[in-house]
Amino acid sequence: MPDGVVAPPRPVTPSTILADELTEICRQLEFAADxxxxxxxxxxxxxxxxxGMDPYLDxxxxxxxxxxxxxxxxxxxxxxxTSTAGTGLEQEMLSxxxxxxxxxxxxxxxxxxxxxxxxMFTGYSALAMAEALPENGEVLACEMDPEVAxxxxxxxEQSEVGRRIAVxxxxxxxxxxxxAAADRQFDLVFIDADKPGYxxxxxxxxxSELLAPGGVIAVDNTLMQGQPWLDDAEVTANGSAIAAFNxxxxxxxxxxxxxxxxxxxxxxxxxxxx
Ligand SMILES: C[S@@+](CC[C@H](N)C(=O)[O-])C[C@H]1O[C@@H](n2cnc3c(N)ncnc32)[C@H](O)[C@@H]1O
Numbered sequence: 292m293p294d295g296v297v298a299p300p301r302p303v304t305p306s307t308i309l310a311d312e313l314t315e316i317c318r319q320l321e322f323a324a325d326x327x328x329x330x331x332x333x334x335x336x337x338x339x340x341x342x343g344m345d346p347y348l349d350x351x352x353x354x355x356x357x358x359x360x361x362x363x364x365x366x367x368x369x370x371x372x373t374s375t376a377g378t379g380l381e382q383e384m385l386s387x388x389x390x391x392x393x394x395x396x397x398x399x400x401x402x403x404x405x406x407x408x409x410x411m412f413t414g415y416s417a418l419a420m421a422e423a424l425p426e427n428g429e430v431l432a433c434e435m436d437p438e439v440a441x442x443x444x445x446x447x448e449q450s451e452v453g454r455r456i457a458v459x460x461x462x463x464x465x466x467x468x469x470x471a472a473a474d475r476q477f478d479l480v481f482i483d484a485d486k487p488g489y490x491x492x493x494x495x496x497x498x499s500e501l502l503a504p505g506g507v508i509a510v511d512n513t514l515m516q517g518q519p520w521l522d523d524a525e526v527t528a529n530g531s532a533i534a535a536f537n538x539x540x541x542x543x544x545x546x547x548x549x550x551x552x553x554x555x556x557x558x559x560x561x562x563x564x565x
Contacts, residue, residue: 300367303383304555305517306344313338345389352389358450359391359418365446366413380439384412386483386511390554391419394481394509397559398423401507403478407470408432409463409492410484410511414443414456420481421455430456431470431477433463433484464491471499478503483511486529489536497545497562507561513537514556 302311317338320326355363363385371380386394398406398420404427406420411432421430434440440460447453459466463484480502482492489510496502518530519537526534537558540548545564551557 300383303516305514306341308516310338310342313341348389352392355388355391356422359415361449362413362415362418362446363387366415369442380412380436386416386554390557391415393553393557394419395423397507397509398479401479404428405477405503406430407477407480407501409480409482410434411443411458412439414446416481416483417443417456418447418450418453421452424455428455431459432456433459433466435462435484464488464495467492467495467501471495471501475501476503477501478506480506480508481511482508486512486515487532489532490539502562504565507559510558510560512555513550513558514552516555
């Protein structure tokens, strides 16, 4: 990739991976002399069905604010491969337009004033949720990596509602322990950090008073690129962590949950035992 040219995001959701696969199969079939033209046509239609969905969701969803657009632009322009920030950071981590609008909607619907985010990255979802809060509302965003936290804070400073976001730098499990000890409570919690940590974060929330009565927990990447249900997929540590997390939810009588196939999967959880 020449200097200054930013690579487009990789496909990291089941629908974009499917669209990518179908595009490649169609491309190969176009060179196959003996391919059945009717079958190629059906494949093209399947490709268009898969590839067209996300752009259509984008145009049908309320536009993001200029501050969110600028934060997304800065995130895409940064070269994460040479960043001295924590290893494994990449532009694909950013939740983005449609999921950001869903999170804003959740804040409005739930009437939340106290939001906890576990895994902030460059701050797209934190800023989206802050935009939906009332003037006295707050997002407390946990982020392990000090450099990416600094990047996010610079973006928050340039936005109108950035003052509603407080950042806690360090391992989220330790931050949660401190918050629980300080009797803090949250109406909405968004979990989007290290996938092997998900089960622990949920237990910390359910074993403490951190989740306010009637509170909602939203959990990102619960489809994990299809790994939990694809037998032949190369299952990564994240894939098995999400498969175990999803399975554990179905046995937990304290909660009710629904997995929404938005991007890489968004699970909504509420307590039913209190
Ligand atoms: C998927 S990104 C978050 C994306 C963000 N919510 C958004 O929508 O743009 C995950 C973030 O979690 C952070 N993270 C990973 N492990 C963590 C931990 N143990 N405690 C706190 N943050 C962690 C990573 O540094 C990364 O920035």
